[in-house]
Amino acid sequence: MTTFGQSYAPQYDRLYADKDYQAECTLLEQAFRRYGQQPIRSLLDLGCGTGGHAFPLAARGYLVTGVDSSEAMLREAKQKPASATPEFLRGDIRDLDLGRQFDAALMMFAVLGYQTSDSDVQGALASARLHLRPGGLLAGDFWYGPTVLRVAPSDRVKRVQLGGVGLVRSATTELDLGRHLATVHYRLTQVNGQAEALIGEETHRMRFFFPQELERFLAEAELELVGLHPFPELDSLLDSTTWNAFFCARAR
Numbered sequence: 001m002t003t004f005g006q007s008y009a010p011q012y013d014r015l016y017a018d019k020d021y022q023a024e025c026t027l028l029e030q031a032f033r034r035y036g037q038q039p040i041r042s043l044l045d046l047g048c049g050t051g052g053h054a055f056p057l058a059a060r061g062y063l064v065t066g067v068d069s070s071e072a073m074l075r076e077a078k079q080k081p082a083s084a085t086p087e088f089l090r091g092d093i094r095d096l097d098l099g100r101q102f103d104a105a106l107m108m109f110a111v112l113g114y115q116t117s118d119s120d121v122q123g124a125l126a127s128a129r130l131h132l133r134p135g136g137l138l139a140g141d142f143w144y145g146p147t148v149l150r151v152a153p154s155d156r157v158k159r160v161q162l163g164g165v166g167l168v169r170s171a172t173t174e175l176d177l178g179r180h181l182a183t184v185h186y187r188l189t190q191v192n193g194q195a196e197a198l199i200g201e202e203t204h205r206m207r208f209f210f211p212q213e214l215e216r217f218l219a220e221a222e223l224e225l226v227g228l229h230p231f232p233e234l235d236s237l238l239d240s241t242t243w244n245a246f247f248c249a250r251a252r
Contacts, residue, residue: 003070003114003202003203003204004049004070004072004073004202005070005072005200005202006072006200007188007199007200007201007202008072008186008188008200008202009050009070009072009073009075009076010072010076011167011169011188011199011200012049012050012073012076013050013052013076014160014162014167015158015160015167015169016052017160019052021052021053021056022056023232024053024108024232025053025056025057025060027232027234027246028053028057028106028108028139029060030234031137031139031227031234031246031248032104032137032139034227034234034248035137035226035227035248035250036103036104036135036137037135037250038103038133038135038136039103040062040103040104040136040137041061041062041063041103042062042063042064042065042102042103042104043057043062043063043064043065043102043103043104043105043106044065044067044098044102044104044105044106044128044131044132045057045064045065045066045067045086045105045106045108046067046093046096046105046106046107046111046124046127046128047067047068047069047093047107047108047109047111047114048066048067048068048073048074048077048086048088049068049070049073049077049109050073050076050077050080051066051077051080051086051088052109053106053108053109054066054077054086054088055080055082055084055085055086057086058082058084058085058086059082059083059084061084064086064087065086065087065088065089065098065102066086066087066088066089067088067089067090067091067093067096067098068088068090068091069090069091069092069093071090074088074090093111093123093124093127093128094115094120094123094124094127095123095127096127096130096131097127097130098131100131101130101131101132101133101136102131102132102133102136103132103133103136103137104132104136104137104138104139105128105131105132105136105137105138105139106138106139106140107124107128107138107139107140107141108139108140108141109141110140110141110142110143110206110244111124111140112124112125112140112142112207112209113142113143113206113207113208113209114204114205114206114207115207116179116181116205116206116207121207121217122217122220122221125138125217125218125220125221125223126221128221128223129221129222129223129251132251133251134251134252135250135251136250136251137248137249137250137251138218138223138248138249138250138251139246139247139248139249140246140247141231141232141244141245141246141247142208142209142214142244142245142247143182143206143207143208143209143243143244143245144208144209144230144238144242144243144244144245145180145208145209145210145213146210146240146242147240147241147242147243148175148182148208148243149177150240151243152175153173153175153182153184154173155170155171155172155173156170156171157169157170157171158171164192164193165190165191165192166190166191166192167188167189167190167191168188168189168190168191168196169186169187169188169189170186170187170189171184171185171186172184172185173185179207180207180208180209180210180213181205181206181207181208182205182206182207182208183203183204183205183206184203184204184205184206185201185202185203186200186201186202186203186204187200187201188200188201188202209245211228211238214228214247218247218249222251222252223249223250223251223252224249224250224251224252225247225248225249226248226249226250227246227247227248228245228246228247228248229245229246229247230242230244230245230246231244231245231246232244232246233246234246
């Protein structure tokens, strides 16, 4: 299985040009103020991708280190011009050890969900805790299990345009209810006038979580769940319409 490889990574920012990273960074700052017990300046962005959160947070004055396992995604990040440049490193967040600690760690855009087995989840959360100072925060979002079971992911198509060239991403999804997994198969097609060309296919496996399950995983990693909200809100309660949930945990 390839995830965010050579064909997908160069199209990633086009596909998510409508994602409001600035608003999500504002949400993170609100969570820092609400749940933080100490000033937060240094951030570890786990599964940073092309730097969608890392760059605006660095521009806001944070010292950001981004880690991702995809060389292709990091290549895209490092090519971006910016006034404030994060540090980008390649690594597997399940067994990462940078030898230093941070005020907060991030797992944004369902990074935790890409840890599909129990051991993957445990490893990623243990790595996050290893890199947090006592009292430091871990924040992220995930697919909310109760709604995934109620609604179920649908097949969908996304179209974006850049100049005269279009990009079409189709997605089909299968659920494995026993293991809390969704397998999403993506097809990327480039459209130039009447001509269409398949430029890549990828299969992503995504885990969805239930609140008590998440709290147990966090506790095993010496992290205390302190906030759980519908994404991207801090002042609402989870309900049957919540697809993405936002969590914040504090290092013990």
